[in-house]
Amino acid sequence: MTSAKTNGTVLIVEDFKDTADIICRLLKKKNYRPLVAYSLSEAREKLGEPLDVAVLDINLPDGNGLDFLQELKALNRELPVIMLTAYTELDNAIKSLRQGADDFITKPFENDYLIHSIARALEKKHLTDRLRQSEKFRLLGELAAGVAHDFNNLLSSISAHLYLLKREIKEGGCQGAQHIKTMEMAIDDGAAIVSRLNSMGKKSADDRQFIDFNNLVEDTILMTRPKWDHEQRRKGRKINLESQLAPPKTVYINPSDVREVLTNLIFNAIDAMPKGGTITIKTENMDDAVKCMVSDTGIGMTPEVKERIFDPFFTTKGQGTGIGLSVSYAIVANHGGTLTVESVPGEGSTFTITLPLNTGDALKNFQ
Numbered sequence: 451m452t453s454a455k456t457n458g459t460v461l462i463v464e465d466f467k468d469t470a471d472i473i474c475r476l477l478k479k480k481n482y483r484p485l486v487a488y489s490l491s492e493a494r495e496k497l498g499e500p501l502d503v504a505v506l507d508i509n510l511p512d513g514n515g516l517d518f519l520q521e522l523k524a525l526n527r528e529l530p531v532i533m534l535t536a537y538t539e540l541d542n543a544i545k546s547l548r549q550g551a552d553d554f555i556t557k558p559f560e561n562d563y564l565i566h567s568i569a570r571a572l573e574k575k576h577l578t579d580r581l582r583q584s585e586k587f588r589l590l591g592e593l594a595a596g597v598a599h600d601f602n603n604l605l606s607s608i609s610a611h612l613y614l615l616k617r618e619i620k621e622g623g624c625q626g627a628q629h630i631k632t633m634e635m636a637i638d639d640g641a642a643i644v645s646r647l648n649s650m651g652k653k654s655a656d657d658r659q660f661i662d663f664n665n666l667v668e669d670t671i672l673m674t675r676p677k678w679d680h681e682q683r684r685k686g687r688k689i690n691l692e693s694q695l696a697p698p699k700t701v702y703i704n705p706s707d708v709r710e711v712l713t714n715l716i717f718n719a720i721d722a723m724p725k726g727g728t729i730t731i732k733t734e735n736m737d738d739a740v741k742c743m744v745s746d747t748g749i750g751m752t753p754e755v756k757e758r759i760f761d762p763f764f765t766t767k768g769q770g771t772g773i774g775l776s777v778s779y780a781i782v783a784n785h786g787g788t789l790t791v792e793s794v795p796g797e798g799s800t801f802t803i804t805l806p807l808n809t810g811d812a813l814k815n816f817q
């Protein structure tokens with residue numbers, strides 16, 4: 451058992467018993483836990499133990515330490531390995547460094563030097579572990595923020611349609627079915643996010659479908675209408691949304707993902723027009739792709755802002771999370787497409803989504 455109090459477990463693979471004993475004593479004195487193997491076969495038996503460092507001789511009775519170095523690195527790339535070599539074997543020492551050894555020590559060695567080398571290797575390992583841990587937390591944070599952002603968009607759409615539905619029921623209007631259909635679509639998109647999360651780590655089942663791109667654009671306009679129309683009117687400003695759609699074209703895409711991209715672009719356009727204005731959504735058919743432009747007549751962006759808008763967490767809004775565009779960029783890229791922007795400060799911005807028609811092939815080229 452590794453005691454919590456030791457500085458770490460060190461595997462020593464050395465066939466000279468005297469040398470192995472000296473290293474063992476040294477390590478114990480410095481509060482390390484030594485595990486000794488006098489041959490490669492003995493060393494292999496000890497690989498089930500949690501190791502922190504390995505000290506490895508090159509010439510062993512049943513094989514070459516350099517081969518074992520490769521085995522160790524294949525099992526655990528992060529395990530620091532220090533090679534022990536005779537002074538006459540410098541060639542091997544250099545070879546071992548090329549194969550991923552962290553250090554080499556020539557025999558006879560100075561005790562302090564060996565201990566120092568082990569301590570340095572351990573320190574490096576701890577730093578790498580800590581870095582990896584913090585990277586995991588960062589990725590988890592990004593993931594959580596992305597999911598929260600998507601759900602927030604969907605919930606705001608559902609609650610706005612619900613509000614309108616209640617009002618119309620009260621007033622005896624007859625638009626109920628449309629609101630319910632739109633809410634169902636938002637709920638389906640939420641369920642798609644959950645199933646995407648569930649399938650993370652597994653090979654994701656492809657949710658792509660052949661779909662008329664214009665229908666998707668129209669659905670998104672409807673879904674976001676409470677936000678760009680009713681909510682803005684309540685705030686005393688007017689936003690027009692005009693669509694100019696090219697003849698219908700079938701694309702092979704994940705509809706809930708692409709709806710999410712359009713929703714993000716529409717919400718950003720609304721935020722960019724605090725005094726109201728016009729959002730224009732245009733589609734264009736090309737030979738091998740469809741294009742969709744979302745333009746606004748809002749505040750536009752300075753070149754410095756434009757440079758950073760696709761960075762995760764970049765936001766210029768007090769309430770923003772800075773997730774919308776980075777997620778959108780990734781979704782479009784995953785479809786083998788591009789998301790670009792043109793903007794003039796004080797005049798407005800145009801975001802252009804380009805999606806290849808045969809995204810299956812496009813994706814193969816992309817990967």
Ligand SMILES: Nc1ncnc2c1ncn2[C@@H]1O[C@H](COP(=O)(O)OP(=O)(O)OP(=O)(O)O)[C@@H](O)[C@H]1O
Nearest residue numbers: 718719722750759765766767770771772773774775
């Ligand atoms: N249409 C636009 N006009 C002007 N600036 C824009 C526009 N769209 C995006 N931006 C700029 O890009 C930044 C990043 O946008 P992004 O959608 O990623 O995050 P956000 O809107 O700030 O927050 P959220 O995560 O809630 O969407 C915005 O804060 C804004 O500065």
Ligand SMILES: [Mg+2]
Nearest residue numbers: 714718774775
């Ligand atoms: Mg946004």
